[in-house]
Amino acid sequence: MTCVRGFQQTSCRRFLLDFAAILCVFAVVSSAGGALVAQEPVSGGQTQRINELIAQTWADYSLTPSAAATDGEWCRRVYLDLVGRIPSVEELQAYTNDKTPSKRERLVQELLYGERYTGEYARNWTTLWTNLLIGRTGGTQNDSLISRPGMQKYLRDSFARNKAYHQLVTELVTANGRVAPGSEDFNGAANFLIEKVNEEQAAQATAATTKLFLGLQVQCTQCHNHPFNDWKQQKYWEMNAFFRQVRAFRGATELESPQLADQDFTGESGNPDEADLFYELRNGLLKVAYPVFVDGTEIPRSGYVNVVNRRAELAKLMVGSPYFAKTAVNRMWSHFLGYGFTKPVDDLGPHNIPSHPELLDYLADEFVKSGYDLKKLASWIVLSRPYGLSSQRSSNNEKDDPMLGGPPRFSHFYLRQMTAEQLYESLLIASQAGRPSGSYEQQEELKSRWLQQFSTAFGNDEGGEGTVFNGTIPQILMMFNGEMIRAATSGEAGTIIDELATNTKLKDPQKVERLYLAGLARQPSKDELKTAQELLTARWGDVRQMLRDQWWIILNSGEFIFNF
Numbered sequence: 302m303t304c305v306r307g308f309q310q311t312s313c314r315r316f317l318l319d320f321a322a323i324l325c326v327f328a329v330v331s332s333a334g335g336a337l338v339a340q341e342p343v344s345g346g347q348t349q350r351i352n353e354l355i356a357q358t359w360a361d362y363s364l365t366p367s368a369a370a371t372d373g374e375w376c377r378r379v380y381l382d383l384v385g386r387i388p389s390v391e392e393l394q395a396y397t398n399d400k401t402p403s404k405r406e407r408l409v410q411e412l413l414y415g416e417r418y419t420g421e422y423a424r425n426w427t428t429l430w431t432n433l434l435i436g437r438t439g440g441t442q443n444d445s446l447i448s449r450p451g452m453q454k455y456l457r458d459s460f461a462r463n464k465a466y467h468q469l470v471t472e473l474v475t476a477n478g479r480v481a482p483g484s485e486d487f488n489g490a491a492n493f494l495i496e497k498v499n500e501e502q503a504a505q506a507t508a509a510t511t512k513l514f515l516g517l518q519v520q521c522t523q524c525h526n527h528p529f530n531d532w533k534q535q536k537y538w539e540m541n542a543f544f545r546q547v548r549a550f551r552g553a554t555e556l557e558s559p560q561l562a563d564q565d566f567t568g569e570s571g572n573p574d575e576a577d578l579f580y581e582l583r584n585g586l587l588k589v590a591y592p593v594f595v596d597g598t599e600i601p602r603s604g605y606v607n608v609v610n611r612r613a614e615l616a617k618l619m620v621g622s623p624y625f626a627k628t629a630v631n632r633m634w635s636h637f638l639g640y641g642f643t644k645p646v647d648d649l650g651p652h653n654i655p656s657h658p659e660l661l662d663y664l665a666d667e668f669v670k671s672g673y674d675l676k677k678l679a680s681w682i683v684l685s686r687p688y689g690l691s692s693q694r695s696s697n698n699e700k701d702d703p704m705l706g707g708p709p710r711f712s713h714f715y716l717r718q719m720t721a722e723q724l725y726e727s728l729l730i731a732s733q734a735g736r737p738s739g740s741y742e743q744q745e746e747l748k749s750r751w752l753q754q755f756s757t758a759f760g761n762d763e764g765g766e767g768t769v770f771n772g773t774i775p776q777i778l779m780m781f782n783g784e785m786i787r788a789a790t791s792g793e794a795g796t797i798i799d800e801l802a803t804n805t806k807l808k809d810p811q812k813v814e815r816l817y818l819a820g821l822a823r824q825p826s827k828d829e830l831k832t833a834q835e836l837l838t839a840r841w842g843d844v845r846q847m848l849r850d851q852w853w854i855i856l857n858s859g860e861f862i863f864n865f
Contacts, residue, residue, distance in 0.1 A: 347667050347681040354660040355687050358710055365697035367690045367713035372397045373822035374691065374865060376408070379683055381719065381864050382637050383412045385425030386726035389733075390818045409683055413676045423461040424741075426675075428722045429636070430456050433513060434473070434493045437752060446496045446549055446559040448481040448489070449749065450742050455489025457741075466629055466673035470514050471616040481558035482742075491561035495549045498561070503544040511540055514619055516628035516649030517595060538580045538590035543615040545578060546606055563612075566604035576604025594618040624649055626665035630678065631655075634664070637682045639715035640703050656708035687711040692865045719862050721755050722748070725785070728856070731819050732789035733797040751785070790853045792845050798852060802845040809837065809844060813851055820855040 359366055370378065376396045380388040388396070396408055412418050431439075431452050440449030459469055478488025480495055497505035511517045545566040551559050568576035579587045591602045592611050598618055601609040619625050627649055635641035642655035655661045664678070671677045682688055690713050694701070698712040709715070719727065725748055739747075792798040797819055801812040813833040817825040825833070832854075837847040855861060 347664070347677075348684045350663060351660065351681060351685040351687070354657065354663065355685070355711055358657060359712055362710055363697075364701060364710055364712040365695065366686070367693055367695060367698060369689055370691045370714065371823070373818075375405070375689055377822035378688075378714070378864060379409065379412065381723055381727070382683065383409070383425065383679065384418055384421040385428060385723055386421070386730050387820075387822065389730055390815055393818055393822055405684060405689075409680050413680060419461055423457045425726075426460045427453050427456040430460075432722075434509075435496075439496070440492070441749065441753065446480070446499055446551065447492050448558065449492075450745070451480045451482050451487065451489040451558075452492035453489075453742075453745060454482050455492070458489075460675075463674065463676050466668075466675050467620045467625070468673075470625075471620065474510060474514075474616045474619070475610075475612045477560075477562050479552075479558035479560045484558040486560070487558070488561075494544075494547065495559060495561045498544055498547050499549040503541060503547075506544045507537065507541040510544075510615075510619075511595070512647045514628060515595065515622060515624040516631060516643075516647050517624060518648050518650060534580070534582070535588065535590065536593075536595060538578065538588075539593035540595060542578055542590050542592040543611045545576070546604065546611050563606045563610065565606055566611075568604050573604040575602050577602070594622075595624075596622060623665070626668050626673070627661055629673075629675075630661060630664045630668055633675070633678055634682060637679070637688055638709070638711060639717045640709040640711075644703070644708075656710075688714070690714045692716045714865070717864050719864055721752050723864075724862060725751060727861075728785045728789055731797070731856070732785075733795065733800060733819075786853070786856060789856060790849050792849050798845065798848050801848055809833070809847075812844070812848060816848065816852055816855055820852070820861050821858070 358364075369375075373393065376393055377387050380386060380392070396404065399407075401407070413422065431449070434456075435447050435449070435452055439445070440447035440452065472490045473493045476488050476490035476494065478484075478486045478491050480489065480492045481487065482489070493509075494506050497503065497509055546563055547561065548564045549559060549561055565573060566576045567573045569578050575591075577589045577591060579589055581587055591599070592614070593599045594615070596618075600611065600614045600618075603609050628647065631641040631643060631646055631649065635646040640646075642657050642661045643649055643653050649655075664681070667681070668674075668678050690711075692714040694713050698710075700707075701710045701712045703709045703715070789796065790798065792802065797816070801807065801815060804812065807815070810830055810833070813825055813830060817823060817829070833847065833851050836850045837844065840846040840850070
């Protein structure tokens with residue numbers, strides 16, 4: 302394994318072994334009154350089956366899985382993935398002090414169902430799905446039809462209520478209404494399509510819907526048959542025909558919200574009873590297309606909405622497709638394990654064989670049986686053995702590295718960098734400075750402005766985006782001397798530095814230990830404690846300045862920004 306802190310490999314192993322000694326007990330209680338959260342068990346046969354199928358893969362490829370992650374590593378990991386931030390020192394110590402065998406299940410239960418975390422769970426998954434549905438820059442441009450707050454409000458309400466996934470997708474695909482909160486006909490789900498159907502021929506609506514919810518890359522066949530698989534140009538335009546009965550309207554004034562609405566489609570030949578569209582082959586010939594689902598299912602050709610609502614029919618066909626549940630499972634697995642069963646994660650076409658087809662099929666079937674319950678799916682995965690493995694590789698699994706081009710075997714946890722959003726939330730919790738004041742919308746606006754420094758829109762037919770949050774100069778400069786880093790290390794009242802500097806009950810090494818727990822979910826090594834002492838000497842015994850220096854070092858370490 303390459304050490305993410307930049308120290309020697311042996312030092313990394315020693316640090317992890319030191320921290321593995323902190324094992325503990327924690328009675329998970331609800332914030333409402335100290336009672337255990339009353340919900341059905343979060344794990345069961347599904348998690349066991351995951352373990353069996355993954356173990357079979359290890360046996361097939363003669364792989365020995367890595368050791369289990371330490372308590373600190375696993376706790377930090379599950380907080381990042383479920384609620385989008387690292388745990389506080391108190392949360393970490395509560396977990397690592399638990400000696401009960403079921404403590405992982407109890408923590409997952411609390412993070413998914415406890416009232417204390419309902420808002421954070423909803424915020425995290427709202428962030429993830431907002432970025433998927435409208436992008437990191439969607440709704441931030443002055444001329445955009447999208448209301449980012451409207452998209453976030455819809456998703457936040459949906460995740461807070463644990464809305465079934467098939468209902469969520471149906472609402473996104475069939476939405477009508479105004480996109481901004483406070484509008485008389487507000488429907489935040491309309492933000493998904495409003496800008497995608499506004500451009501010529503609804504190309505982005507076709508591409509995004511099929512890719513996000515069916516895992517099919519039909520956009521490649523808009524202008525020609527796919528050169529490497531069986532997808533045909535005809536298939537693209539048949540799917541595109543489902544989006545010809547919807548229009549986006551700008552508000553009559555700047556104060557009026559844009560609106561997405563159904564509208565009859567007369568067809569390009571002018572016959573609404575046989576509402577057709579034409580597309581051009583590469584040889585210049587024109588062909589006709591009507592709404593036909595990817596599996597060949599046809600719907601009535603009428604363009605009248607009151608005769609057949611094409612988007613409503615599309616939603617029904619999507620939910621009934623075997624690709625639908627598989628795509629959701631593949632995306633969720635990728636979120637938690639770093640890689641999906643296919644690469645890319647949203648390409649499940651027949652040309653792209655999954656790395657674990659039996660497991661993908663099994664989880665898709667169980668997801669459907671659960672009523673498309675995203676929380677249950679998440680719990681099965683995070684309580685599985687592959688999710689709980691260390692990121693340290695051994696000689697028996699060092700070749701299990703998807704970065705080299707091979708399929709993932711999940712014999713160790715794949716090290717990955719935090720997302721920009723996770724870093725933002727983690728800096729807030731680690732510094733103990735608290736969330737910015739103001740409403741949820743105002744807080745999200747502050748975060749959005751901070752995130753914009755890393756995101757760029759390509760402006761292509763697929764609404765693509767790029768990010769420089771990957772170790773490039775803007776990110777390095779932000780971490781060295783950005784506004785949030787300055788605030789976190791300022792030592793002002795309410796920050797972790799001020800709390801520790803004024804604490805007369807803790808000795809200096811204990812204060813340093815608390816910083817390491819807050820930032821890295823582990824105890825400092827002897828060498829790191831020695832460095833802190835040298836900093837204290839250099840600062841002429843000024844403990845506050847030493848803690849500020851030490852905290853800056855921790856926050857700028859490679860270890861802090863990684864999910865390990």
